Amino acid sequence: MSSESPLVVLPGETIDPSLIPTHKKNPLRLGPGLRHIPPSEIVPTVAGQLVVDHRKTSMWIEYNGGRYIPSQGDLIIGQIARSATDFYYVSLSPYTPNATLPHLAFESATKKTRPQLASGELVYARVSLANRHMDPELECVNSSTGKADGLGPLKDGMVFDVSLGFARRLLMAKSREEGKVEVLEALGEEGLAFETAVGRNGKVWVGSESVKTAVMVGRALRETDEKGLGVEAQRKLVKKLVREMR
Numbered sequence: 001m002s003s004e005s006p007l008v009v010l011p012g013e014t015i016d017p018s019l020i021p022t023h024k025k026n027p028l029r030l031g032p033g034l035r036h037i038p039p040s041e042i043v044p045t046v047a048g049q050l051v052v053d054h055r056k057t058s059m060w061i062e063y064n065g066g067r068y069i070p071s072q073g074d075l076i077i078g079q080i081a082r083s084a085t086d087f088y089y090v091s092l093s094p095y096t097p098n099a100t101l102p103h104l105a106f107e108s109a110t111k112k113t114r115p116q117l118a119s120g121e122l123v124y125a126r127v128s129l130a131n132r133h134m135d136p137e138l139e140c141v142n143s144s145t146g147k148a149d150g151l152g153p154l155k156d157g158m159v160f161d162v163s164l165g166f167a168r169r170l171l172m173a174k175s176r177e178e179g180k181v182e183v184l185e186a187l188g189e190e191g192l193a194f195e196t197a198v199g200r201n202g203k204v205w206v207g208s209e210s211v212k213t214a215v216m217v218g219r220a221l222r223e224t225d226e227k228g229l230g231v232e233a234q235r236k237l238v239k240k241l242v243r244e245m246r
Contacts, residue, residue, distance in 0.1 A: 007050045009061065015042045015050065023057040032071045032168070032200065033061025035132070045069060067095040068164060068201040070136040074127040075151075075171065077159065077199035078138065080117045088117060090125070090138060092201045099136035101125060106140045107148040115153055122154040122205065124197045154197060157207035160218035166225040170198045182231050183224045186238040187217055216241050 009015070020042060021028065030036060033046045044050070048063030070076070070092065078090035081098055089098040101123065103114045117123070129137035140151040162170075169181050184196065194208040194217050204221055208214040220241055224234050 008048070009044045009050045010047050011044050013044055015044070015059075019050070019052060019059075021052055021054045021057045021059060026057040029056065029058035029073070030071070031058060031060025032069065032074065032164075033063060034059060034071075062168070063165060068093045070096065070099065070127050070130045071200075072127055072130045074130075074200040075198070076125055076127060076138070076201045077154070077197060077203040077205055078123050078125055078201075080119055080121045080123065082119055083117070088123075090123065092136070096201070097135050099127070099138050101138040101140065105138065106152060107146065109141075117153060122157075122159065124151050124154050124199070124205070126151060150197075154205050154207070157205050158211075158214045158218060160204050160206065160222055162202055162204055162221060162225045164200070164202045166221075167198055167200055167202050167204070170204070170221075171200065181224070181234075183220050183229075183234040183238060184217075186235045187220060190238060190242045192217070192242075212245055216245055 007019070015034075017040070030042065033044055033048055034042055035045050036042055044061050046061055046063050046069065048061040050059065051062050052059045076092055078092050078099060078101070081089040081091045083089075086103055088101040088103070090101050091098055103109065103111075106115055109115070123140060125138040125140050127136055128139040128143070140148060142149045170184075187194070192213050193210070194206055194213050196207070196217070197205040204218070206214045206217045208217070220238055223229065223237055227233075229237060
């Protein structure tokens with residue numbers, strides 16, 4: 001990630017225009033913790049470190065605690081609360097208003113073929129609309145291609161809560177390249193078969209044919225998060241858990 005040295009900012013402060021990345025063709029992308037106030041003012045909504053990625057013309061606030069605030073483009077794991085005529089109400093966190101997920105916001109969905117989701121079921125979705133004056137809206141399909149791209153109902157598996165900062169690190173491929181979070185790779189190297197979905201709302205879904213494996217992956221993730229383990233400590237933890245399981 002090509003970024004400037006992180007700068008600590010507070011809610012309501014105005015971001016210095018010189019820090020805002022620009023590109024002739026690509027629009028500016030604001031991530032979690034930032035809000036655009038027309039015409040050109042950008043202000044933080046949470047306290048944390050300002051991170052700027054000039055290569056992707058994006059910026060966001062890196063913070064570990066606090067409540068999840070939906071931001072457009074976020075990948076989330078939500079739980080169906082109930083169904084209405086045209087959409088589902090989806091719970092994102094205990095402190096966030098329910099989001100809406102249109103019945104037809106799935107790959108190849110029609111009124112006859114759309115998924116029939118019951119209360120309590122899980123979905124992996126993207127935040128398509130986030131406005132402070134409206135409930136968030138979700139989608140389980142790429143609006144440009146009409147493909148699911150990995151989004152949709154999450155069947156079986158287990159869900160584990162992690163900190164918001166750790167969830168963001170898991171979603172950033174560059175973090176893995178830099179060796180910051182390698183616990184999932186280390187588990188895979190031990191021959192464990194599982195799949196994961198990570199939500200920016202601090203939730204990780206783990207699917208596996210083995211319940212023991214799913215539980216171990218969740219435990220490894222939570223211990224890495226709660227104890228702030230480095231790469232070597234992560235690998236030692238994985239070997240310890242594998243020995244215990246076998």
